[in-house]
Amino acid sequence: MDKLFAEIITIGNEVLAGYTVNTNATFISGRLRENGIAVKWVTTIADEPEAIKQAWSHAGGRARIIVTTGGLGPTPDDITKKCIADFFNAPLEPNKQATANLKHFFEYRRRTAAGLNLDQVLAPRGAEILPNPIGTASGLIMRRDKRVFAFFPGVPSEMKALMTEGFIPWLKEHLELPAIHTRLLRTTGIAESRLYEQVRETVDSHPQYALSFLPRQTGVDLRFTFTESDEESLRDWLAFVASIRAKLEKYIFTDEERELHDVLLELLRGRGLSLGVAESFTGGLIGDQLTDIAGCSDVFLGGVAAYDNRVKTTMLGVREETLKKHGAVSEETVREMVRGAQRLFNSDCAMATTGIAGPGGATPKKPVGLSYIAARLGEHEMVREFRFGANNRRLNKLRGAMAAMEMLRRLLRQFPDDA
């Protein structure tokens, strides 16, 4: 049998019309890849029986695992089950497990299944059922020759639950999946090309290892993948990862799928430190990011979006003289802002941003993208100038927020014992 290749077929008119992005395929690809299964082909088609069956037929000729999403709901345009019955010559019939699942779903919610929902107990003959923990449409698995066809509803939350709780465990039980190891190093504050320069020698001398550099809007991810053959080869690979890590230590803020604001909050919470923020051109973005994390109130006391200069003077205590002499976008102003925030919120730490987000607002001496960012930990202060440059307001704001958080993270690293 060939290597474990998979294909994904998403049935979805909204993707085809350009109204929505196909995040389902991305999610499924990622989970399969983590388990050593490479997705080679993703197809998106309309809910038309001929297209669906043609896609299955092509995919079945190329891949061993074929995952289809969409068209399993209760309304008349949900035609996937009828197509399965046709394609696999497996008539729809009431399925015991699907019936039990549906009953449980409605009992738990103290509602009664009615009308269209009753069709949800039907499944193609021979189908294995994957119970849907949060919806009425079960996941289905059909096997033909050595091929595995899996079918999920297109609602992202239901698809995700069925993939992680249902299909991945099923695959592990029924197929021999390779032992895949992955590592992630998430960096910020260094460009991809410079990052690469620093590790080039090590990377070039180990061409057998798969390592991807993946630029994100605010940093670069390094993703390592390794298929284990024996313990010694695994040890060698881990040593390779460790040597790359050592070279980039300063720029790595996590080795997990987490964002910097999450990592920073945890660091602050672990040391019992509180935080106040003063944002000019980021306008509230830092506060928004921090408050996306549950439990942030242990650390985050509050912030001021000091957009108007009067807010900078009256609330943060920036001196009129400083604004007049150096301008709102200056090192001097951001210093007074970060100190003002620390005082105003009576917090252990503080961050402040000021800058020209663009596209307007530039002067001959101050181009779009020029920004000053400050962070404080107790009496320790760090201030830096940035020239984000890109004529993209949102991106400049994201970079400014990231830079502020990275600076505070570095202060915490530099002074591990300070309050």
Added chain:
Amino acid sequence: MDKLFAEIITIGNEVLAGYTVNTNATFISGRLRENGIAVKWVTTIADEPEAIKQAWSHAGGRARIIVTTGGLGPTPDDITKKCIADFFNAPLEPNKQATANLKHFFEYRRRTAAGLNLDQVLAPRGAEILPNPIGTASGLIMRRDKRVFAFFPGVPSEMKALMTEGFIPWLKEHLELPAIHTRLLRTTGIAESRLYEQVRETVDSHPQYALSFLPRQTGVDLRFTFTESDEESLRDWLAFVASIRAKLEKYIFTDEERELHDVLLELLRGRGLSLGVAESFTGGLIGDQLTDIAGCSDVFLGGVAAYDNRVKTTMLGVREETLKKHGAVSEETVREMVRGAQRLFNSDCAMATTGIAGPGGATPKKPVGLSYIAARLGEHEMVREFRFGANNRRLNKLRGAMAAMEMLRRLLRQFPDDA
């Protein structure tokens, strides 16, 4: 010849690995749809010659227009041009127009083309060239029988420029595109099912018109599409759109592809009104959204992220007594917050939010998702209770921000002459 169906083929390992979402396909689908061309099939494949040629062969058998993105860059893994040469039996040769474009690109940037970039002057024999305004890889068009194959680089900004400035005008010139009319009505503050109820009769009595209800995270879009046959039919359709519009007037905040914060800022600017914000559970999101719009400083003076209760009392003047008696998540508190914000920023308008974003923080009487939102225009005040409910912190914040802005928008509507 059959109707104008199109297919999209994206060549991209990062999409297949699950690292990135296929936004290119969404963009291309949207632009084609607006011009009366329906995308029926989207395929994503790895950069492997056999897969690429197989995808073209299948697509050519089904669609009249086939758009391929990716693999046109200067590095060795960019194999699309070689595959084109093979598939169309059209050897690569230096192309005059591509050479002129490349020369212009480098002269403009005062740089010299070198090494790998020189390959960018090659094009398959017979290819039409679409100049790339922002990169070195030209777009290509190959015609075979009545089919049109277009090829773009995968970098989103370059692909977008080539689609809108190159390929769409080319299509209009070379094919007879139908006259397509579209209208958008963007609503918020009403659920899809209730929205539908209000217009059901009108919709049901006009089955000949295409109308989609597209739920977004914070509202529902209505998209109307119409292929014009004659003036009278167009007039009838416009009357249909107008009658739906009249029924939903209150909930519609724009008929353009714009967000509520953008619309709200414009309304405020048009009336010369200033704005201050007090955010508890939204944490800075409202300020962040408003400051994404260039020129917002005319209107937005600033905001307070009042996360900690002390910030609510010291900065916004919420009374200790109110917090003790009613709690931070209460109508009474949000009223004092919105008044405090208006006073603190000395602004014409103000908005305030308080709520339980979840997943923690609920009490027997106050479930996750319970929120109080307030808006003020001069002395006019609106306060509402919401139960967003969903156990999704980010979504609750987005809904809270949207509700605040929608309430201020309705106050502006209700009192069109007030400062």
